[in-house]
Amino acid sequence: MIAYILRRLLYAVPILIGVNLLTFTLFFVLNSPDQMARMHLGEKRVTPEAITNWKQEHGYDKPLLFNEAASGLARVTDTIFFERSVRLFAFDFGSSDDGRDIGYDISQRMWPSLAIAVPVLLVGLALNISLALFIVFFRATYLDIGAVVLLVAMLSISGLFYIIGGQYLLSKVFHLVPISGYDTGVEAWKFLVLPVIVGVIGGVGSGVRWYRTLFLEEVSKDYVRTARAKGLTERRVLFRHVLGNALIPILTGVVVVLPLLFMGSLITESFFGIPGLGSYTIDAINNQDFAIVRAMVFLGAVLYILGLILTDISYTLVDPRVRLQ
Numbered sequence: 001m002i003a004y005i006l007r008r009l010l011y012a013v014p015i016l017i018g019v020n021l022l023t024f025t026l027f028f029v030l031n032s033p034d035q036m037a038r039m040h041l042g043e044k045r046v047t048p049e050a051i052t053n054w055k056q057e058h059g060y061d062k063p064l065l066f067n068e069a070a071s072g073l074a075r076v077t078d079t080i081f082f083e084r085s086v087r088l089f090a091f092d093f094g095s096s097d098d099g100r101d102i103g104y105d106i107s108q109r110m111w112p113s114l115a116i117a118v119p120v121l122l123v124g125l126a127l128n129i130s131l132a133l134f135i136v137f138f139r140a141t142y143l144d145i146g147a148v149v150l151l152v153a154m155l156s157i158s159g160l161f162y163i164i165g166g167q168y169l170l171s172k173v174f175h176l177v178p179i180s181g182y183d184t185g186v187e188a189w190k191f192l193v194l195p196v197i198v199g200v201i202g203g204v205g206s207g208v209r210w211y212r213t214l215f216l217e218e219v220s221k222d223y224v225r226t227a228r229a230k231g232l233t234e235r236r237v238l239f240r241h242v243l244g245n246a247l248i249p250i251l252t253g254v255v256v257v258l259p260l261l262f263m264g265s266l267i268t269e270s271f272f273g274i275p276g277l278g279s280y281t282i283d284a285i286n287n288q289d290f291a292i293v294r295a296m297v298f299l300g301a302v303l304y305i306l307g308l309i310l311t312d313i314s315y316t317l318v319d320p321r322v323r324l325q
Helices: 002-029 033-041 048-058 080-084 086-090 102-137 142-156 159-173 185-202 204-219 222-229 234-245 247-263 266-272 277-286 290-318
Strands: none
Touching: 002 080, 002 086, 002 290, 033 048, 080 086, 086 290, 102 142, 102 185, 102 204, 102 234, 102 247, 102 266, 102 277, 102 290, 142 204, 159 185, 159 266, 185 204, 185 266, 204 234, 204 247, 222 234, 234 247, 247 277, 247 290, 266 277, 277 290
8 A cells, every 4th residue: 555655746836836837837927027017006106217126025936947147056046036936846835926925824724614515525525415314215205305305406506695694594594603703722612613514505416416426326236135034124134334435526516625614615714704724825826926826826735646545545444445556
C-alpha cells in the first residue's frame, strides 16, 4: 500500500503543475499586471506613474518568467512566476494584495468552515441513509412514489430558498437563533445551528434519492434473495447485507468530500456571515485580490487529489477483495 500511495503522489505532481501553469496563465498572461493595476486603481485618470507605483508596492514589477537583468539563479527566482506560483508547492501562499498573510488567514478561517461542514456531513449522512433505507423498505408502494416526488421537488429547489426560508422562519418568526454572524468559543453554537440545519435539509433531496438508487440496485441481487430464503427479516437484510455491500459507492462520495470541507461553502458562509474559507474566497473575488484566489485554487486541487487517494485506501477497509497495486 505504501508503494501505491507514493506512486499516486508522484502522479499528482504533473496535475498540480498543470493547475499551477493554468492559473498563472489566467492571472498573469491573459490578465497582465498592468491590467490588474488599472482594475484596482480605477480605469479613469490612471497615470503610468500610478500603475508603476502599484506594481512595485505589490511585487508585480518583476519579469514574468525570466529576469535578464539578474545574474545566476536569481534570473529564475527573481520573477513573478517563482514568487507567486512555484512557492505554492511549499505551501508558501505569500501575501494578499492588501498585505495580509494568506497562510495565516487560511489557518484561522478553516475552523469556522469545519464547524459548519463537519456537522452537515455527519448529520446529513446519517439522515439521508436512514431515510433511503426507510423508503426502500416500503418500495413499490404509494409511500415510495410520494417520497420520490417530494425528493425530486426538493432537489429542484435552489439552495438560496432553504437559506432565506430558514432565516425567515427560525430567526424572524420564531426568534430561535441569530439570522447571521459568528462568535468564538462556546457562544459560537447559536450561530452554527441555522447554517447546519439549512445545509442538512438542502442536501436531503439529492442525498436520499442517490442512496435510494444504490440500495434498490443491491436489493435486486442474488445474495439478497438468498438471505431472504434463509429466513432473515427484511430489516436485517437491509441493514446487515444491503447497507454493508453499498459502502463502497457511499465512501466514494463521502471520502472525496472530506478534504474539500476545509474550503467551506461559498453561498452559505456569505449569507450567514461566517468568516470561513468560503466567504474568504468570495471577498477576494469581489475585491479582485487575485493572490488569494490563486492560493485557494491551488489548495483546492491539493485537497481534491488527497481525497481521491483516501477513497482508494478506504476501499480496502470495507472490501477485503480490493487490493492496491
